[in-house]
Amino acid sequence: MRTSKYHYAYNENKVVIDIRNVSAEYRIKHSFYCISCGTEMVAKLGHKNIYHFAHKSGDEFCSSETYLHKLGKLLLKSKFEKSSTFEVEYLRDIECQKQSSCPFYSSECMEHSYELFDFKKYYDTCAEEQFFNNYKADLLLSDSTGKYQDAVFIEICVTHECTQEKQYSGQRIIEIQIKSDDDLYSLITAPIKESKSIKFMGFNRISKIKKVLAKRNLFRFQLFQSGAAYVSNFEEMPTCDVKKQNTKSILELNIDYGYIGDVTAYDYGLITAINMGYEVKNCRLCKYQKFGFETSMSPIFCCLSKKYGTPAYPKQSDAGKCQYFCLDNMRIHKINKELPHVPISIVGDIQ
Known part of the structure; x- marks a missing residue:
């Protein structure tokens, strides 16, 4: 027994x-x-x-299954009819309000947050075993005035989930898995909150809340009056909303760079500065240089060092005082061809 x-x-x-x-x-x-x-x-x-x-x-x-199924419908229907509110919480996607103008916007640029809704503001009827659009709901929340044409299905799942046809019907469905009547006690004493055991299907996931979200970490390029430049490494990459970081820099750029070929974020920054009208003299852009090692920030070797006594491994700023400095127009042309595919933005002043 x-x-x-x-x-x-x-x-x-x-x-x-x-x-x-x-x-x-x-x-x-x-x-x-x-x-x-x-x-x-x-x-x-x-x-x-x-x-x-x-x-x-x-x-x-x-049947304990029948008991839980009937009880779930009875308690939730009673809650809807006797309470002044019928609150639910489910995850919504908050998108960055700058998405339409930001060159760095991607699927990463959003956050997920629970939002609370009171269904009593939209629906005044809770009917048991009611049909809507050829599907039967355990409980159907609807609006008798006709102001809101849609409806919400509440399904009590003890052993059987909604059929796939119902799940993908486009109807808004809250499926509540019940293992014991203790599960129901929490439902009637608090908002129905999305979780592993409570699924929200067919609901609009895009929030109306808009705010600036600093979700992207980007390379920060800094150019100085001497012609020297600096690019942040992976550990120092600021988020997209960070203002100018160095009071001595004459230009700062955010660069979204994915390491394609032998061109680096550093190169894209230098060429962008030239295109903006800055007079940039940097050994990386000189036709007489070559890289010592195959790394993104490899030492620069000056091919004129033996002939003219220039530093064999010059500093970036040495180009500003080198009489032999000459722009490598072929390399600059190559970088310019790739530049339209690299998201770059000018960073505003220090706050």
Whole structure:
């Protein structure tokens, strides 16, 4: 014989009673009946076991699945009809308000946040086992005035989930998985919140909230009056909303660079500066240089060092005082061809 411990039952007036609200005095004055099979139940208020309702004649013919399914519908319907609010929370995507103008916008540029909605503001009817668009809902929330044409399905899942056809029907569905009647207690005492056991399907996930989101880490290029330049490394990459970082820089750029070929974020920054009208003398742009090692910031070797005594491995700023400096127009042309595919923005002043 099974000994299922039900925490809810009907009283003689078919009102759902929570065992938590049953006192010894109340038990004497009232009768209790199973929500699933309808047979008489006894309120167990002993000290050793948790308070519960038990079938008076045994529960071998009662379905706990039917009990939970019926109970879920009864409690949520009662909550909707008796409460001033019927609140739900589900995850929505907040997009950056600069997405239409930001060159760095991507799918990363959003955050996910729970948003609270009171369905009582939109729906005034909660009907059990109601059809809508050829699908039957355990509970259907709708608007009798016709102002809101859509509806919300609430499905109580004990062992069987919604069919795939229903899930992909486009209907707004809240599927609530119930393992015990304790799960239902939290539903009627708090908002219905999306979780592993509560699925929100068919709901609009795009939030109306708009704000600036600093989600992207970008290379920061800094150019100085001497012609020297600096590019942040991976550990120092600022987010896209950070203003100028160095008071001595004459130009700062954010660069979204993905390491393609032998051109670096440093090169894109230098060429962008030239295109903006800055007079840039940097050994990386000289036709007489070559890289010492195959790395993005490899040492520069000056091919004129033996002939004219220039530094064999010059500093960036040496180009500004080198009489032999000459722009490598072929390399600059190559970089300019790639430049339109590299998102770059000018960084504003220090705040």
